[in-house]
Amino acid sequence: xxxxxxxxxxxxxxxxxxxxxxxxxxxxxxxxxxxxxxxxxxxxxxxxxxxxxxxxxxxxxxxxxxxxxxxxxxxxxxxxxxxxxxxxxxxxxxxxxxxxxxxxxxxxxxxxxxxxxxxxxxxxxxxxxxxxxxxxxxxxxxxxxxxxxxxxxxxxxxxxxxxxxxxxxxxxxxxxxxxxxxxxxxxxxxxxxxxxxxxxxxxxxxxxxxxxxxxxxxxxxxxxxxxxxxxxxxxxxxxxxxxxxxxxxxxxxxxxxxxxxxxxxxxxxxxxxxxxxxxxxxxxxxxxxxxxxxxxxxxxxxxxxxxxxxxxxxxxxxxxxxxxxxxxxxxxxxxxxxxxxxxxxxxxxxxxxxxxxxxxxxxxxxxxxxxxxxxxxxxxxxxxxxxxxxxxxxxxxxxxxxxxxxxxxxxxxxxxxxxxxxxx
Amino acid sequence: xxxxxxxxxxxxxxxxxxxxxxxxxxxxxxxxxxxxxxxxxxxxxxxxxxxxxxxxxxxxxxxxxxxxxxxxxxxxxxxxxxxxxxxxxxxxxxxxxxxxxxxxxxxxxxxxxxxxxxxxxxxxxxxxxxxxxxxxxxxxxxxxxxxxxxxxxxxxxxxxxxxxxxxxxxxxxxxxxxxxxxxxxxxxxxxxxxxxxxxxxxxxxxxxxxxxxxxxxxxxxxxxxxxxxxxxxxxxxxxxxxxxxxxxxxxxxxxxxxxxxxxxxxxxxxxxxxxxxxxxxxxxxxxxxxxxxxxxxxxxxxxxxxxxxxxxxxxxxxxxxxxxxxxxxxxxxxxxxxxxxxxxxxxxxxxxxxxxxxxxxxxxxxxxxxxxxxxxxxxxxxxxxxxxxxxxxxxxxxxxxxxxxxxxxxxxxxxxxxxxxxxx
Numbered sequence: 001x002x003x004x005x006x007x008x009x010x011x012x013x014x015x016x017x018x019x020x021x022x023x024x025x026x027x028x029x030x031x032x033x034x035x036x037x038x039x040x041x042x043x044x045x046x047x048x049x050x051x052x053x054x055x056x057x058x059x060x061x062x063x064x065x066x067x068x069x070x071x072x073x074x075x076x077x078x079x080x081x082x083x084x085x086x087x088x089x090x091x092x093x094x095x096x097x098x099x100x101x102x103x104x105x106x107x108x109x110x111x112x113x114x115x116x117x118x119x120x121x122x123x124x125x126x127x128x129x130x131x132x133x134x135x136x137x138x139x140x141x142x143x144x145x146x147x148x149x150x151x152x153x154x155x156x157x158x159x160x161x162x163x164x165x166x167x168x169x170x171x172x173x174x175x176x177x178x179x180x181x182x183x184x185x186x187x188x189x190x191x192x193x194x195x196x197x198x199x200x201x202x203x204x205x206x207x208x209x210x211x212x213x214x215x216x217x218x219x220x221x222x223x224x225x226x227x228x229x230x231x232x233x234x235x236x237x238x239x240x241x242x243x244x245x246x247x248x249x250x251x252x253x254x255x256x257x258x259x260x261x262x263x264x265x266x267x268x269x270x271x272x273x274x275x276x277x278x279x280x281x282x283x284x285x286x287x288x289x290x291x292x293x294x295x296x297x298x299x300x301x302x303x304x305x306x307x308x309x310x311x312x313x314x315x316x317x318x319x320x321x322x323x324x325x326x327x328x329x330x331x332x333x334x335x336x337x338x339x340x341x342x343x344x345x346x347x348x349x350x351x352x353x354x355x356x357x358x359x360x361x362x363x364x365x366x367x368x369x370x371x372x373x374x375x376x377x378x379x380x381x382x383x384x385x386x387x388x389x390x391x392x393x394x395x396x397x398x399x400x401x402x403x404x405x406x407x408x409x410x411x412x413x414x415x416x417x418x419x420x421x422x423x424x
Numbered sequence: 425x426x427x428x429x430x431x432x433x434x435x436x437x438x439x440x441x442x443x444x445x446x447x448x449x450x451x452x453x454x455x456x457x458x459x460x461x462x463x464x465x466x467x468x469x470x471x472x473x474x475x476x477x478x479x480x481x482x483x484x485x486x487x488x489x490x491x492x493x494x495x496x497x498x499x500x501x502x503x504x505x506x507x508x509x510x511x512x513x514x515x516x517x518x519x520x521x522x523x524x525x526x527x528x529x530x531x532x533x534x535x536x537x538x539x540x541x542x543x544x545x546x547x548x549x550x551x552x553x554x555x556x557x558x559x560x561x562x563x564x565x566x567x568x569x570x571x572x573x574x575x576x577x578x579x580x581x582x583x584x585x586x587x588x589x590x591x592x593x594x595x596x597x598x599x600x601x602x603x604x605x606x607x608x609x610x611x612x613x614x615x616x617x618x619x620x621x622x623x624x625x626x627x628x629x630x631x632x633x634x635x636x637x638x639x640x641x642x643x644x645x646x647x648x649x650x651x652x653x654x655x656x657x658x659x660x661x662x663x664x665x666x667x668x669x670x671x672x673x674x675x676x677x678x679x680x681x682x683x684x685x686x687x688x689x690x691x692x693x694x695x696x697x698x699x700x701x702x703x704x705x706x707x708x709x710x711x712x713x714x715x716x717x718x719x720x721x722x723x724x725x726x727x728x729x730x731x732x733x734x735x736x737x738x739x740x741x742x743x744x745x746x747x748x749x750x751x752x753x754x755x756x757x758x759x760x761x762x763x764x765x766x767x768x769x770x771x772x773x774x775x776x777x778x779x780x781x782x783x784x785x786x787x788x789x790x791x792x793x794x795x796x797x798x799x800x801x802x803x804x805x806x807x808x809x810x811x812x813x814x815x816x817x818x819x820x821x822x823x824x825x826x827x828x829x830x831x832x833x834x835x836x837x838x839x840x841x842x843x844x845x846x847x848x
Contacts, residue, residue, distance in 0.1 A: 020765065024788040105810060109799055118821050119791065201821055222822045243844035250846030341444065363839050364448040367543065375533055375842025384847065385838070386529060397542050397625055397835040398646045399823040411821040414809070415787050418799025420667035422674035423808065 004184040005192050011147060012199040014177030015120045019145035021175040023117050027094040029173050034090035034137055036168030038083040041133070044164055045079055051160035052129065059127075059153050071128045072154055082133050085389060089137045092388040095407040096143045099415070110417040115410050117143035119201040122193060124149045124215055126207030129157035135204060136165045136179055138391055142409035145178045147200065149193060151207070152185035159183060190215075197221045202409070204391050224404055227369075227395025229259030229347035230319050231377045234336040234362070236353035237270035243374055244271075244352040245279050250376040251350070253286045256323050259393060260348050260380040263319055264326040266336045272299055272329045280306050288323045291315040295329035317343035333358050337365050344368055346395045348377035369395055369402035428608040429616050435571060436623040438601030439544045443569035445599040447541050451518040453597050458514035458561055460592030462507040465557070468588055469503055475584035476553065483551075483577050495552045496578055506557050509813060513561045516812040519831040520567045523839070534841040539834050541567035543625040546617060548573045548639055550631030553581035559628060560589045560603055562815055566833035569602045571624065573617060575631070576609035583607060614639075621645045626833070628815050648828055651793075651819025653683030653771035654743050655801045658760040658786070659699055660777035661692035667798055668695075668776040669703050674800040675774070677710045680747050683817060684772050684794075684804040687743055688750040690760045696723055696753045704730050712747045715739040719753035741767035757782050761789055768792060770819045772801035793819055793826035 041048070052074040059072055095115055102112025121144045125131040132148055139146040150158035162181035169179055182189065194203070197220035205215035205225050212225045233251055235244045251262035267275055276299050280290060289307040292300060300306055315326040316339070330336045340349050350372035351362040359373045370380045380402065382390025387405030394400055400408040465472070476498040483496055519539055526536025545568045549555040556574055563570040574582035586605035593603055606613065618627070621644035629639035629649050636649045657675055659668045675686035691699055700723050704714060713731040716724060724730055739750040740763070754760045764773055774796035775786040783797045794804045804826065806814025811829030818824055824832040 020789065020791065023791065103810070105808075109803065111809060114787075116791070222820075240844070246844060246846050254847055359841075363538075365444065367444065367447065367540070368837060370838040370840060372840045373842055375840055375845040376847050378847040379533065379840065379845070380838075384529075385535060386527070396646075401835055402838045411825055413792060414794040414804075414826045416794060416796045416799055416803065417783075418797055420664070420670060421799040421803070422670050423678055423800050423802040 001186060001188060004186060004189055007184070008182060008189060008192055011177075011180040011182065012120075012196050015145040015147050015180050016199050018175040018177035019117065019119045022143045022145050022178055023096070025143060025174065027097075030094065030140055030143065031090045033140055033169045033172035033174045034086055036171050037133065037137060037165055038086040038090070040164045040168050041079050041083040041086070044160075045076060048079065048157065048160045048164065049074060049076070051156040055154050055156045064153065068127055068153075072157070074129060074157060078130070082130050086133065086137050089141050089389055089406070092141060092406060094141070095410050100412075107421050108419060109421055112415060113412040114415050115407075115412050118409055118411050120145045120147065120199055121409065122147045122149070122196070122200040122203045122221075124190060124193065124203065124205045124207075124211065126151040126211060127153045128206070129154045129161055131206050132158045132161040132181075133165065134389060135206070135391065136162075138389055138406055138409060140169070140174065140178070142406040144409055145180070147180045147182065147193070149182045149190065155183070155185050191218070194219045206392070222399075224392055224394055224396075227259065227347055227393055228319050228345045229261070229393070229395070230263050230317050230343060230345040231260060231348045231350075232264045232266055232336075232340050232344060233262050233350045233352065233377065234266040234330075234333075234340070235268060235271060235275055236333060236351055236355060236358045237268035238355040238358065239268075239271060239275070239352040240354055241271070241275050241278065244275060245282060247350065247352055247374065247376050248279050249282050249286070251378055252283060252288055252325050253323070254376070254378050257321050259319070260377050261321070262325060262377060264316065264328065264343070266328050266330050266339060267296070268333075268336075269295070269329050269331050272296065276300055276327070277303065283325065286323065288325055291324060291326045293328040296327040299329075317345075319345070333361060337362070340366055340368075347393065348372065348380040350375065350377050369393065425610060425612060428610060428613055431608070432606060432613060432616055435601075435604040435606065436544075436620050439569040439571050439604050440623050442599040442601035443541065443543045446567045446569055446602055447520070449567060449598065451521075454518065454564055454567065455514045457564055457593045457596035457598045458510055460595050461557065461561060461589055462510040462514070464588045464592050465503050465507040465510070468584075469500060472503065472581065472584045472588065473498060473500070475580040479578050479580050488577065492551055492577075496581070498553060498581060502554070506554050510557065510561050513565050513813055513830070516565060516830060518565070519834050524836075531845050532843060533845055536839060537836040538839050539831075539836050542833055542835050544569045544571065544623055545833065546571045546573070546620070546624040546627045546645075548614060548617065548627065548629045548631075548635065550575040550635060551577045552630070553578045553585055555630050556582045556585040556605075557589065558813060559630070559815065560586075562813055562830055562833060564593070564598070564602070566830040568833055569604070571604045571606065571617070573606045573614065579607070579609050615642070618643045630816075646823075648816055648818055648820075651683065651771055651817055652743050652769045653685070653804075653817070653819070654687050654741050654767060654769040655684060655772045655774075656688045656690055656760075656764050656768060657686050657774045657776065657801065658690040658754075658757075658764070659692060659695060660757060660775055660779060660782045661694035662779035662782060663692075663695060663699070663776040664778055665695070665699050665702065668699060669706060671774065671776055671798070671800050672703050673706050673710070675802055676707060676712055676749050677747070678800070678802050681745050683743070684801050685745070686749060686801060688740065688752065688767070690752050690754050690763060691720070692757075692760075693719070693753050693755050696720065700724055700751070701727065707749065710747065712749055715748060715750045717752040720751040723753075741769075743769070757785060761786070764790055771817065772796065772804040774799065774801050793817065
């Protein structure tokens with residue numbers, strides 16, 4: 001263990017040293033490295049898949065469940081898809097070097113803000129080996145050095161993929177030490193990583209809620225993680241019913257296990273009689289269980305095909321991550337706004353309305369990372385927003401809000417060109 | 425104490441409720457409130473000065489030192505100057521409501537980021553009553569609700585000033601609860617404030633190092649505070665000696681007690697013989713004590729009028745906050761960059777050079793909030809940078825770097841205008 005800690009510190013120092021040079025690495029070099037990664041993922045496919053096979057068989061033998069096994073599994077087509085994603089990141093504009101707010105002050109100082117990388121980013125993740133590539137390429141693109149610490153179950157896959165990235169970087173002329181992979185999977189090592197606040201500028205945990213909670217609570221440095229998404233869709237009295245059905249259906253059913261899926265449907269009382277039976281029937285066909293307040297229940301209870309459960313207090317503000325939706329009838333936009341204020345997690349909230357005023361009030365008054373009019377909350381995603389890939393979705397207010405793309409992995413520094421100015 | 429905690433929580437709830445309305449309060453209303461504050465500071469001058477008199481006399485009787493007494497003291501002319509500062513903030517552009525990155529996606533979604541207030545800002549400060557006004561007006565301008573918790577020594581002054589702000593806000597139509605002042609000065613109450621992470625979005629400590637350390641270590645919410653400034657000025661071999669003398673003199677002497685003052689002077693060996701005796705003589709006249717490395721010492725030791733001390737390891741990376749400077753002779757720009765990398769605190773760093781390449785390398789390679797060519801580090805200040813007033817200078821990389829003005833007291837939300845889009 002002691003030698004593993006020493007190795008971790010050595011990699012930290014290497015990352016820090018590399019990060020200084022990464023800060024002004026030409027865009028061409030970074031993009032060449034990404035193209036090399038995409039090429040090598042295919043060229044070295046056999047080695048990667050062989051390593052993944054060993055991880056997979058061991059995990060299978062140890063009784064890993066099917067969902068986790070699927071996350072661990074790599075195939076030719078998955079590698080091809082990962083390589084495509086890498087090329088998409090290469091095609092993004094380089095966020096680093098942008099200069100903004102530049103101007104000449106009355107005293108002649110030319111001053112502005114220049115976008116620069118954060119420095120060193122740490123990633124702690126679990127059984128999905130593609131994270132090794134995802135995080136590496138986003139960090140490379142944004143000029144950050146990286147320290148990768150993947151899960152034990154995928155150690156051989158991660159190690160093979162990290163080697164692909166390191167070799168691809170070396171060939172492109174990226175400084176040594178830009179990409180560091182921790183081979184030792186001893187859990188105690190994570191505690192040491194979490195204390196390296198002088199080295200690591202930002203930590204990204206990727207994995208289950210347990211990992212994220214542990215990292216967030218114990219890290220000595222800033223942490224970004226996919227936030228909890230308690231997402232509401234409010235169907236206003238003026239809503240177009242067809243749109244409201246399509247949007248609520250999509251938001252709940254298209255991928256129920258993720259943070260931007262619908263959790264609570266709020267329906268204006270004036271439209272509830274007409275709207276609820278339609279969405280309920282469609283949801284029921286897709287297997288959605290509805291946890292209804294009394295008024296919703298009284299509208300829907302005559303339909304025996306529906307999976308209805310009386311809502312309890314715990315249903316409001318709950319992130320279901322499954323085919324369950326809470327449903328509540330409200331008397332006004334104000335009541336909907338108050339409900340969202342009280343129970344929302346500041347992730348993604350939507351209104352369906354044909355009224356101009358309700359739309360504008362909702363946009364103005366809801367305090368969340370992403371506020372929608374007449375669209376599914378499922379769009380909250382870096383790719384969908386046109387940011388390219390994302391490292392997570394922030395529900396914090398500081399630094400960046402919503403999907404975190406390559407630009408959100410940067411900071412800025414003030415640059416000041418003088419000609420001998422002193423402060424009077 | 426229990427009732428004080430209850431009152432604190434009540435004010436927290438009021439601030440939270442007000443913050444929702446503050447988020448879309450018209451600029452005119454906010455500016456009217458600030459104009460009212462400026463007017464009332466003069467109109468109610470007698471009440472405020474009378475309250476301050478009581479604080480001052482008590483503090484004097486209790487043996488408060490002269491520097492702290494001076495911070496506590498208010499006069500007609502100080503109130504006039506504070507009122508001027510308030511009007512300057514009123515004249516700034518409103519940061520809230522700016523929409524950026526707005527565009528139409530291929531699927532027709534109109535999407536962009538809208539600048540919004542952070543929400544509720546807490547301020548914990550010590551004996552300077554002007555902070556009550558400073559922080560209040562910056563928060564009002566940026567649409568944030570505020571909870572003010574000033575020091576015991578200035579309680580009557582702060583209370584009178586907070587009343588000025590509250591009354592000015594009421595008259596302008598700012599929602600009740602936007603400005604909250606904690607009358608109880610029991611220290612234990614601060615611990616409760618620090619735990620209100622669900623109410624307070626950002627905490628600003630203003631005061632001595634002890635307060636800032638305590639708040640930073642114990643707050644459940646993000647904290648911004650004036651960072652430690654270990655500031656270097658590097659005089660390159662190609663420097664113009666007259667500029668280098670003026671800049672280093674200004675950076676050290678103009679106001680030695682603040683974070684952007686010079687701490688360490690690095691001088692290229694090729695210029696040291698010519699430059700060091702001149703700056704040393706000027707500094708000596710201003711009372712600066714120089715902690716010199718061996719080479720600097722050997723150049724300067726023949727001048728008996730200088731206050732020279734051999735530098736120890738503790739001098740590098742030390743924030744002196746007084747008329748002391750560490751001085752080191754270096755053999756190259758690289759050595760200067762390495763020294764700054766190792767000992768700097770990421771605040772403000774300067775190079776003096778007539779060479780293009782050294783200037784650009786310094787700007788590119790130094791990782792600090794503010795990087796200067798041929799100017800004094802003393803310019804690192806919200807007012808000097810054209811941001812209007814500032815709440816502090818950040819040496820963190822997340823959210824905002826360098827001087828924090830009204831824009832840095834905001835965040836953004838994604839706003840999405842759809843027409844029924846669902847995710848495929």
